[in-house]
Amino acid sequence: MSDARPIGVFDSGVGGLTVVRALSEKLPHENIVYFGDTARVPYGPKSPQVVREYALDDTNILLNHDVKLIVVACNTVSAVALDVVQKQARVPVVGVIEPGALAAVKRSKSKRIGIIGTVGTIKSNAYGTALKRLDADVEHFSHPCPLFVPLAEEGWMDHRATELIAKEYLFPLTQHKIDTLILGCTHYPILKDVISRVTHQTLQLIDSGEATAEVVAQLLDSEGIRNLSTMNARLQFFVSDVPHKFAEIGERFLGRTLGRIQRVSFASSHD
């Protein structure tokens, strides 16, 4: 049995395109509908209450496209609003926290794991909770890195300032002698090189997007909803705004040009 319905992916903005990239490398025949809430990005500093309201809007946009599965690419939403998405959706929902935590536990030898993310993700302690559930012996240490998102969007991957900022953010974690670091925000894989450099290549970096693509592949099989077609997959991109420099930034995150980008409005507000 083959299911050609698209996988739905949503994020607060452009960052989730790193997850789309991982998905389409792992699952090249799956159609994907992406929604980025670029009119209200970023979610990272915002309160859980507002993030939950926005997550519901985002879910409804994807459901309108008859998706067979929803990937919550946004770490902040996965951390504080996965239940909102699961309650609303009539299809399987995969967040990025559990897959990221699982990959980290599998790869860490010292069982000392670091987590970086937005203020919202770190405050929620969602990764810490997931890690402890997977292995009670794991010790975890976390640090929010709010400047990493604008640095990745500005494209300053090799700038001396980025290196200084990365050092400042990561120093407290390396002091805890971690051997594995979860990149708990979709923007951070863009900064992999500088993160490796300032930590002297001593850390295994866990890209939650890649880990999530693995979990999605397994789920498609277990649910019997894989697309068995060998046709080229169709990728569609929807956003709530087409902000300045969107195509340029999107290309950096997706690893290729996006093609047509369609702007959509939310069907209802929460008042």
Next chain:
Amino acid sequence: MSDARPIGVFDSGVGGLTVVRALSEKLPHENIVYFGDTARVPYGPKSPQVVREYALDDTNILLNHDVKLIVVACNTVSAVALDVVQKQARVPVVGVIEPGALAAVKRSKSKRIGIIGTVGTIKSNAYGTALKRLDADVEHFSHPCPLFVPLAEEGWMDHRATELIAKEYLFPLTQHKIDTLILGCTHYPILKDVISRVTHQTLQLIDSGEATAEVVAQLLDSEGIRNLSTMNARLQFFVSDVPHKFAEIGERFLGRTLGRIQRVSFASSHD
């Protein structure tokens, strides 16, 4: 005649508190109602279309508080949506672009003026247009500084990374031998010291918020709507979200504690 109705001030988020600070220093007896759209901040990278929709929402929130005058503290809104606010409001409206441009023209000797701001503000060329209208002989040079907003919010005013970033942003402007620099974003006054340092104290820095407070004072008199009471003024703060670290960041921008912060919802959406 005395008019005790409050002055309404709105901004995309917390940055407009630097304008409130300037207003309440200049006009200590005026009541002020502030609204920050913290649920959708920042506006700077977003498209003019979305900024105009949001500006209308923000205006309506202030009008519900019976304000006698509206100050558009947000440079991005002042640059691309002042007409939207003016059309909606039944009261005088003051943006920050005209006052900032006027102050720069008055103070520049060489008539070579630099402008920094968000991508939206710089792309609009609103400051350039205003400068040329005030003095056709002025030459202006501009540069967007998207990392300044998150650096100011992170509180890294004295960090070496901030200095490097400021150097990179400001170098092309100093090459043009400007003598005056317009700080075209409410966040930038927080970074005045580092901006002065990396430009070797050679530039006159124009804080549009301070310039706007001057214009507001004149307008209150010319319209006969000054509050003649000598009672302590009442400052009220409304936001669309109470994000992480809001009180801490707000205090840095306002120069004192904010007290009670009330969350409000928008009355309608734009669908």
